[in-house]
Amino acid sequence: MNKPHITQAMIDAYDDYTHLTLDRRDFMGKLTKLAGSGAAAAAIVPLLAANSAKAAIVAEDDKRLKGQDITYPGSTGDMKGYLVYPADRSGRLPAVIVIHENRGLNPHIRDVARRIALEGFVVLAPDFLSPLGGTPPDEDRARGMFDRLTPGQVSADGVTTVAFLEKNELTNGKVGVVGFCWGGGAANNLAVASPDLAAAVAYYGAQPKKKEDIAKIKAPLLLHYAGKDERTNAGIDAYKAALNAAGKQYTIYVYEGAQHAFNNDTSEARYDKQAAELAWGRTIAFLKEKLS
Structure with a gap:
């Protein structure tokens, strides 16, 4: 599956959501319009958001x-x-x-x-x-x-x-x-x-x-x-x-x-x-x- 195309408007919408409105429903509505469908919007959200499951650069148990x-x-x-x-x-x-x-x-x-x-x-x-x-x-x-x-x-x-x-x-x-x-x-x-x-x-x-x-x-x-x-x-x-x-x-x-x-x-x-x-x-x- 090809990686979704992320536009500046999508990034700006996410920034408004996380720093100004905190209104997830409004954000998802805007993102759906920008992405063309709800499915596309759902695929884009994880790329915009921080992924806490991503591996650390320095492990928690690093002996140093x-x-x-x-x-x-x-x-x-x-x-x-x-x-x-x-x-x-x-x-x-x-x-x-x-x-x-x-x-x-x-x-x-x-x-x-x-x-x-x-x-x-x-x-x-x-x-x-x-x-x-x-x-x-x-x-x-x-x-x-x-x-x-x-x-x-x-x-x-x-x-x-x-x-x-x-x-x-x-x-x-x-x-x-x-x-x-x-x-x-x-x-x-x-x-x-x-x-x-x-x-x-x-x-x-x-x-x-x-x-x-x-x-x-x-x-x-x-x-x-x-x-x-x-x-x-x-x-x-x-x-x-x-x-x-x-x-x-x-x-x-x-x-x-x-x-x-x-x-x-x-x-x-x-x-x-x-x-x-x-x-x-x-x-x-x-x-x-x-x-x-």
Whole structure:
């Protein structure tokens, strides 16, 4: 059977569904019209969505790493998270927070945390749905829970995560953050909220809403955007202007031809290997420079 042809309109419809409307019936109606039939639409959905069954790049039991689920203090209660670091660690290492997409702390984000840990970091991937009981297995249910979180609460939990890692016996006290999609926006907001943050990387993340908050940023920023991500990219110019006006240190890359979520290799239709590898190399080099 030939692989279905996926158009930009289909990708845009999926993006609207997962980030704006959360109305699956409306999305499937649009996709059916675009695909020509319900059967074609049903075949396309798995290519647009993330596939949690796809094999991890770094196995959970990789002997090069030590990883465990932990609980630590959040702003209003306990936070759950996945902590991972090199098994052959000697001395204290820089720390990196990995903030998940709007699907919560899922297998893909745990895999991303392990990838970063292999580069010589102590990595903590928090579950920002912890105040609501944690990330459920069903991704549609998880997406619906994010509307119950406030940006202030998310940033406060991020600040306590920074503090936890700063004092952790495994780390050198320097903490950076990498966020993807919803987590990219959370990473931008954490840079505003935490004067102790040493570096922030945002992948296709929403920009801080209040221009006056940008003056509070202390950490250098590395901002990755997808060329075909019109929704997120609409805020780039204003963000650049505010960062320039405040004299902040930042670098922006726009990966032409790439889709929103281009780094997520579990989403066949949106993953862009070339853009992902280029952005990843830049991210690791940036973190090593700023956190060593």
